[in-house]
Amino acid sequence: MSTVYDGERGEFVAEPAADTVPLLAVKDLRVEFRTNDGVAKVLNGVSYHVDAGETLAVLGESGSGKSVTAQTIMGILDMPPAVVLGGEVLFHGEDLLSAKPARRMQVRGEGIAMIFQDALSALNPVFTVGFQIAEQLRVRRGLSRAEARKGAIDLLDLVRIPHAKQRVRSYPHEFSGGMRQRAMIAMSLALDPELLIADEPTTALDVTVQAQIMDLLRDIQRERDMGLILITHDLGVVAEVADRIAVMYAGRIVEQADVYALFRGPAHPYTEALLQSLPRLDLKGQDLKAIKGLPPSLTRIPPGCPFHPRCPRAVDRCHQEVPDFHPLPGDRHSACHFAHEMLVSGYPGSNPDKHSRGLSRGDA
């Protein structure tokens, strides 16, 4: 049995045993891309889980591996150049990575469905939106042409596309960006999946449309008790809809926590820096606390903690020793040597001394 540090009690305590198998658990996923430019270590041990009815937000900068993780779960990775080096994708406890192709096919759509980052490229431009939805119902559910068409209309109705009866005959380019995204959602829901992976479903959309789509996803999720993995780099969206957050950096999850706990007090310097670098509608200031430097190249990930070249709290140890993914109280984890200290000392925002203390320790 593993132990976790309980910040409130100031001691290590036994970790409560997980009593149920999560809907989906990704364990220590490792993927690299072998190209002419070299070997890019894209996923370096990604672990997260999500339950039915729960929303897990996966947050991270461009190139941190959010989409590749999703593609690995769905079994739609480009192989080659991608190579899965290890790990498990457990759906109801069954490892999909070692499952037969027919079983994977079956899970795709019915078990796990995905909404892609770019709706236009995911919809086929030569077929009507209605046909593309109906086709799934015909092939996978064995519905007749007429039934499938009716099903498609119902789904378009569900995602609140006005005049669904007429719109079912439209081609993707005849839809606005927001409507295309809704059509994508309709398509992903056709086979009533237990888990939906939404890869940046609203990034390309205006805030007013974004709000409509997020409402829609939340309503559908509640109605169907569906698990939702929401991939995004928007901390605002995360704060509004997520139950839990997994923060990715250079192909690793660096922090995983309940949304309230994470915003109240991050347990990883990268999360802390992200929160501080954000321009906010409700806070107006002079300079933002920018994170210095750039995310690392995945062909040359720095030794030790991959965040150390940019980390204001880094010490010598960080340059050599890769931090473990420490369990912390309240089902949270952090991959920082000083995770416990960060939690104990609290969020720098709540105490003006804290940040400078972190900095001076870095200088020492």
Place this chain on the structure above:
Amino acid sequence: MNEPILQVRDLVKHFPVRVGVLFKRTIGHVKAVDGVSFDLRKGETLGIVGESGCGKSTLAQVLIRLEPPTGGTALFEGRDMFALRGNDLRRLRRDVQIVLQDPYTSLNPRMTVGDIIGEPFEIHPEVAPKGSREGKVRDLLDVVGLNPEHINRYPHQFSGGQRQRIGIARALALRPKVVICDEPVSALDVSIQAQVMNLLGELQRDLGLSYVFIAHDLSVVRHLSDRVAVMYLGKVVEIGTADEIYGQPSHPYTQALLSAVPVPDPALRGRREVIRLTGDVPSPVDPPSGCRFRTRCWKAQDVCAEEEPELITRVAGHPSACHFAEAHVVVGAERENS
């Protein structure tokens, strides 16, 4: 309050919509910018926000004289900028510069960074005689926080945030007075966005620049702007100081826009008022009669379809183009206290 450096009045830009292969017929016009007025004062930042397609980039392109206006005027330092010719026009092209949205496509991939930043000197040799150019380019790289040693590198050797810095260095090369920033940080990650925003702020303080700062991210605009104009379908619907627009928005569209911005604080979840708009933005070819926002407005009355509301001050001390303008605090936009 500083004097205005740029005065825009009733600016209009329509694009013809043509059909036919051989004999093109004009069947209508995209009313991309349809009567926009504002002042930009010396040393200030005027933010321009609005949804995709509302005409922000078109406005920028008319103001740098890349596109001719269909109507209206703009005075730059008191002179009609659309009437300038010859040397005066060359001078204007030095004084008004643009930084573009997309750091991935806005730089020529075959030119070195030195050539990209130095190119404006080719066109305006009077700013930097040949021998002094390399030194000037190195200085500019330094100003925007890039390593002057990298002068011979190509754009693909830089990250998105670094490329955006190259674009900024290029815009600064001719020591402009006004810089129009068209979504300069939209394509960047949060961690890099903050670096570029800080840089823009610093340069403004050091060089006394005036910015027109276009963005669809209202938090970004709030952070950098002194005043803000909100656009909808080719028109400014509300304009005022950043505090007025964010603190006391009086146009229903501004209120909806502000309320829809997700606030990165889960503690406010469910406690914020969120105004949900229904429907999509109408086509700019055939905008609704009267008030253009009426097809999505929850307050619309008959008069809204008949009479176009003027952009005048009715309440809250700043102009708003709504017959029924009322100041309304959108909770979450203005936090009670932190």
